Amino acid sequence: xxxxxxxxxxxxxxALGTAAAVALVxxxxxxxxxxxxxxxxxxxxxxxxxxxxxxxFAGEYFADADGLFTDAGFDAVTLTAxxxxxxxAEAAVTTGKSLVGISAPLITAPAIEQGAQVKxxxxxxxxxxxxxxxxxxxxxxxxxxxxxxxxxxxxxxxxVWNAFLAANELDDSDVTTVPLSDTSMLTTGQVDGxxxxxxxxxxxxxxxxxxAVEFLLADEGLPMIxxxxxxxxxxxxxxxxxxxxxxxxxxxxxxxSLSDAERTVDLVVDDYGKDQExxxxxxxxxxxxxxxxxxxxxxxxxxILTISDGLxxxxxxxxxxxxxxxxxxxxxDMSILEDVYESAPDLR
Numbered sequence: 001x002x003x004x005x006x007x008x009x010x011x012x013x014x015a016l017g018t019a020a021a022v023a024l025v026x027x028x029x030x031x032x033x034x035x036x037x038x039x040x041x042x043x044x045x046x047x048x049x050x051x052x053x054x055x056x057f058a059g060e061y062f063a064d065a066d067g068l069f070t071d072a073g074f075d076a077v078t079l080t081a082x083x084x085x086x087x088x089a090e091a092a093v094t095t096g097k098s099l100v101g102i103s104a105p106l107i108t109a110p111a112i113e114q115g116a117q118v119k120x121x122x123x124x125x126x127x128x129x130x131x132x133x134x135x136x137x138x139x140x141x142x143x144x145x146x147x148x149x150x151x152x153x154x155x156x157x158x159x160v161w162n163a164f165l166a167a168n169e170l171d172d173s174d175v176t177t178v179p180l181s182d183t184s185m186l187t188t189g190q191v192d193g194x195x196x197x198x199x200x201x202x203x204x205x206x207x208x209x210x211x212a213v214e215f216l217l218a219d220e221g222l223p224m225i226x227x228x229x230x231x232x233x234x235x236x237x238x239x240x241x242x243x244x245x246x247x248x249x250x251x252x253x254x255x256x257s258l259s260d261a262e263r264t265v266d267l268v269v270d271d272y273g274k275d276q277e278x279x280x281x282x283x284x285x286x287x288x289x290x291x292x293x294x295x296x297x298x299x300x301x302x303x304i305l306t307i308s309d310g311l312x313x314x315x316x317x318x319x320x321x322x323x324x325x326x327x328x329x330x331x332x333d334m335s336i337l338e339d340v341y342e343s344a345p346d347l348r
Contacts, residue, residue, distance in 0.1 A: 041073040042242045048092035048101040051082045053273045055199070055286045056124070056227055057102070061267040063253030072245040079272070090116050093232045099239070100246055101230045105315050106159060108230055109326045117233040119333040122247060122305035124254070125226035125293040128218040128318075130160055133186065133201045134193035136211035143168040143220040152180035152194040160217070161195055163321035167221030186212070198293070199286040207285060222321070223314030225307060226293070236333055244339045247305070251340060251347050254304050258295055261287050303341050303348040307334060 049057050060079050063069050069077040080098065082089070089101025090111040100121075108120060132151065134140040140149060147170070153161045157180075165171060178191060185191045187210045196202075202214035218224065229250070231243055257264045264287050269278050298308050307315075312328045319326060341348050 041075060042245060043074065044076045044078070045069075045074050045100075045242065045246065046078045046080055046092070046098040047246075048080050048087060048089045048098040049082045050089060050102040050104070050227065052276055053079070053081050053268075054276065054278065055264065055268050055273075055283055055290060057272070058257040058264045058268060058287070059124070059250055059254030061253070061272045062256040062264075063249040065267060065271070066253070066256065068249040068252050069246075072249040073242075074245070074249075077246075077249075089230055090118050093230055093235065094118055096232075096234075099231065099235060099242060100250075103228055103230050104226055105224060105228060105319060105331065106322065106324070108228065109319050109324045109331055112330060113324070113326060118230050119233060119236060120225075120228045120307070120331055121231050121236070121243070121333055121336045122229040122250075123225040123227060123307050124229070124305065125290070126296045126299060126307075126311065127216060127226075127293045128222055128224040129198045129226050129290075129293055130157075130164075130217045130222075131196055131198040131201050131214040132193050132217070133183075133196040133205065133212055133214045135186065136206070136213050138192065139213045140193045141213065141215055143170065143215075146170060146175045146193075148174075149192040150176040150178060152185045152191045153177050154180045154195070157195055159322050160222070163318060164217045164220070164222045166321045167318070186210075199289040200282070201289075203285050203289060204282060207281065222318050223311065224318040225311060225315050229305065231333075231336070236336065240336070240339070243336050244343070247336050248340050248344060248347070251304050251337075254294065255347070258291055258304070261291070303337065306337050306341075307332060 047060060049060070057079065064077060064079065080092070087097065088107070089098070089103040090108060092098035093101045094116055105120065108118060112118060132140055132146070140146060161177065165175065180194050183194065183205065186194050187205070196214065198214060198216060202212040205212040229247070235243055261284070265280060265284050268283050269280050294304070298311065299306060302308060312332050316326060316328050316331065
């Protein structure tokens with residue numbers, strides 16, 4: 001299966017629900033190097049993924065399959081799947097299990113507030129992938145169209161939904177919110193729309209025979225990055241060369257993925273995600289949609305995985321709407337990617 005709003009919501013709920021416990025672990029443990037160092041390189045390392053192995057980690061697959069990690073100086077890099085019950089990226093990087101983790105600001109920022117010594121060092125999605133999906137014959141095309149509508153939202157996505165409503169000065173008297181079970185609530189007319197994930201939203205429904213449209217929350221007052229790369233402060237300070245090498249390989253891997261959608265689908269369906277028995281057509285749609293979230297005018301100017309000052313502030317402002325107050329300097333550290341592009345300007 002591809003990632004759905006419900007599965008992403010379960011991941012977010014699990015991470016937020018254990019934030020206090022994770023913070024205790026993070027502050028009690030000193031980070032190591034995320035792998036065994038060798039005398040002539042960086043040894044073995046680990047990347048803690050945020051979910052099951054699907055298209056969201058295609059750049060990592062390219063970096064592994066094409067030897068980009070070994071070219072960067074690693075003996076091997078393990079891609080550890082996330083999912084229900086998996087170690088959070090914040091815990092993995094701070095305890096030294098992983099050199100890099102994949103997470104999201106809505107998870108990382110609360111962990112930092114509770115003592116986690118971690119920073120976001122890059123991001124895959126420049127655009128928040130959350131979207132309101134509705135029927136094409138009764139479209140909801142902007143936040144203003146939501147007044148009087150009934151919208152299904154996964155319980156664990158209430159945080160981002162409430163932030164979106166606040167950004168648009170809407171409340172419970174304007175929009176009726178009901179729990180989301182699955183997308184059949186929309187196709188059977190039980191609701192006017194649902195909060196989904198654009199990679200598996202309107203396009204996927206339309207391809208399945210139900211004409212749907214969507215609008216991104218990012219276009220309606222909630223600019224926020226997604227699928228962010230995090231590292232411990234200890235690694236940033238003391239394992240900088242390894243982090244620069246890792247991020248260099250990831251930049252190269254994602255550039256390769258963006259330039260070859262067909263091979264991206266092959267790596268997801270036939271190799272790294274083979275155990276999940278993904279539907280090839282669904283993954284193809286998801287890859288096409290996610291590429292729109294990854295490659296933007298800003299990444300064309302600044303480089304893939306970078307986060308502009310404006311997008312950092314937009315993310316912080318969006319978090320504030322969810323009652324998560326944090327400064328950009330406490331959440332982001334772009335110096336690793338700055339080193340990547342300074343040492344290899346052709347990558348930009």
